[in-house]
Amino acid sequence: METAIISGKGGTGKSSVAAAFAALAEEVVVADCDVDAANLYILFHPENIEHRSFTGSREAVIDDTICDGCGLCVDYCRFDALSMAAGHAIVLGVFCDGCGLCARVCPQHAIEMEENCESTLCSGNFRYGQLVYGRLAPGEENSGKLVSMVREKARQHARDRRMNNIIIDGPPGIGCPVIASITGVDQVVIVTEPSKSGMLDLKRIWSLCKSLRLPAYVLINKYDLHIAQSKEIEAFCKANGIRLAGRISFDPIIVDAMVHCKTVTEWVPGSGIVSEIKTAYRKIFQETL
Amino acid sequence: MKIAVASGKGGTGKTFVATNLFYALQNEGLVPTLLDCDAEAPNAGIFFNGKKKHTLEVVLKVPEIDTKRCTYCGKCHEYCNYNAVFIIPPVKVIRILEELCHGCGACLYACNEKAINEKEICLGKVSRFDLSLGASMIVTQICVGVYSPVKVIQAGVRETNDDPLVIMDSPPGTSCPFIQTVVRADYVLLVTEPTPFGLSDLKHSITILKGLDKSCGVIINRSGMGDRAIYDFLQQQKIPLLMEIPFDKSIAAAYAKGDLVAMQNKAWCEKLFSMFNLIVANGNSHH
Structure with missing residues (x-):
């Protein structure tokens, strides 16, 4: 099963959520498709890294x-x-x-x-399975192609290692790399935040998901930063039949965890914020549709 | 002068800096233009009310095959570098995959049978708004389902050709959309946050800006959170740290509502304007 974590707007906490989900899944192939700014390798320290260069343009x-x-x-x-x-x-x-x-x-x-440009596709094992990520050469345009290669490699690992779960950390925006990251996945999780910008970007990414006929969840991060705006997001979800995966409170501990190169589930396992993430995880990955 | 506000990582506060800087410049009696180049997620419009002056559609010329003339020779397919021409000659099937087409015109040149015409498809739009006191805001936006924002961004930048002072809100990342924005800028303001993710992306952005020979400076947003690694990096690389924005829940809440802190608090205006003066002085000493 492929689950893509996307956001429309950058900085909503997509990668932190993807990392936490990977830790909760325990046996997982993670595809970091934010090839412009791949970051999960910082948290996961992959080992036995295999590099493959490819020419994009x-x-x-x-x-x-x-x-x-x-x-x-x-x-x-x-x-x-x-x-x-x-x-x-x-x-x-x-x-x-x-x-x-x-x-x-x-x-x-x-x-x-x-x-002229050399981008690389990297893959290595880490504490919960396999991490596949791309590094786009500076200024390279063909990021959709690299995203597709990352996903293909992730699927190959999933087959070889008999893992069912592929978690995709997608790029921000709604353009080519996003389309390449979500086309054909089993489900999409849109991580959003309660701000006017977050709301606008949510609407745009939702219309993209709709046009690709992808089942989507919305997860509201930093929920309590602006409760009224969060309620508006919930109302939007309800009106459009989008399932709400959960609400995560604002907590600087998420940044703390990142600074220590840990997922938040590893850093503060018993905390309130982790139980909110677990609730969302169960809803997305364990609830039968 | 064009100042691009950019960041490798998304959500570091680019739009926050761009919109408040834009406001602070107006407050000092300047007549700036705000150009929202984040065509995949343009949000600057949330913060300003203006009167729409005009909108231009950004189009792409894509081929159309005249099957009466087509001999299925496959030359257009051979010339296309984007795999946008799908052809099976034996069964006389030819299709243009418009979403892959970059509108380069190679197929048109390839065809000896005059079997290819071009039509225009809409990629997005560029709108100019008049704000109070002579300032303008230009918003770029791609249509949902369009792959690349580059042409729309370029059209937005062209729209500012005659505007004397432009603040560009760049798209995130370090690929083409980012480059097409910063390549037209005189100075690049990189907004980052003091975290390992922020640092990793900042390094990437700086490598590219050096390659383009652009002057840049850094703003650290949400300072007080995270760690010190980014400060050490800036010092080592001799990259100016222009400003720190402390993490403050009330700033986040104001931003979430669509309010400008510079409008609420004069101290912000002064802080941003003195940073602007520093950039102007820095730009003059470099070039």
């Missing part, structure tokens, strides 16, 4: 000795990644999308597409 490189400055590539480029300088075409790397059209149109064959 390509960039145009112009050979100045061949380029005769006709400017055709500049006309064809739709990403404004090419311009003319001192009689030659030059590439503005950050804007190049890697489509390769410039290389196709160049009459002098002066343009090559070079594989």
Whole structure:
């Protein structure tokens, strides 16, 4: 079973919740799909790490000795990644999308597409099972592809080690890496917080889940920071038939746990906040639908 | 001058800093523009009421196949670097997977049969709002289901071309959406929190900003929580720590309601404005 923990808005406590769920599951494959800012390895210290590099995109490189400055590539480029300088075409790397059209149109064959960025897919075992995570090369765009690779690797581990549970820590937002993280999962847990921003982002991520027909839970973190706003979230869930997985109180101990590289369930096992997390866990993972 | 407010990790307080800084600048009689580049989750609009001046649609040109002309030669499929052309020649099936298309036009160039036309699909929108005292707010937003916010962000940045002083609220992360925002900025303000997650993401952001040759400074939000590792890192790297925002439940509660602390408390305005002056001075000494 694949469960994706997502949030729309960043900083709602998604990774802390995902880590706590992994600890409660005990035997689990965790896929950290926030490939832009993968963080769970900090808490889980994976061992026997296996690295695999992959090339996500390509960039145009112009050979100045061949380029005769006709400017055709500049006309064809739709990403404004090419311009003319001192009689030659030059590439503005950050804007190049890697489509390769410039290389196709160049009459002098002066343009090559070079594989420039190296992202890595990492996987290692940790105290509750296996952690798979991606490290996107700086500025790389193809994060959806890396997310898909992380998920595939996680599924492979789950099969090999006969583990049923895959927990996905998803990225913030609603774009490509999020879509790649949740497409086809069995259930989605949206971790939100009681603020106007949290509410807006919840609505957006919910409409994405709906369009992908994914069963979703909402978990309200930092519940008591603004009770009225929390009630509004609950009303929204009720009106839209979204199941409420639970409420977690605001507690700086969550940050404390992180600083000590522990999940909150390990750091303060008997605390009120952990019992709130356990209640949510049972609802999401053990309640029959 | 364009100042981007960014962070690797989400939820560190980017929007909090951007909106309050924007308010503080207005309070000092400047006429700034707030550009919300977080097109996947634009929230700056919560904090300001303005009158919508105009909205522009951001579109992508995607191919349409004229099956009467198509000979199923497969050249468009070969030219497409995004696997957006699905083709099975023997059974004469060809489809464009619009969600994978980047609108580069390579297929159009590839086709010798004039079997490809282009149509426009909507990716999102950019709206400009007039606020009081001449200030403006520009909000970028992608349509749900659109894969990449990059084109919408670029359109938002273009919209500010003639605005003299722009505060950009960047999307989180360190991939393309972040780069497309900061690449147009004169200075990048990184908001982080003193935790291992915050530090890990900050290091990533700084590596990228160095690669882009951007000046940057750091704001530590929720100081007093977490640990000291981030302070040591900043000192080692000689990166200016511009401001600390102590953790305070009342700040969080005001933000949750959609209130600006700078509006409620003058001391915040002064603090933010003196930081702005520091950035301007720093920018001048670097370039």
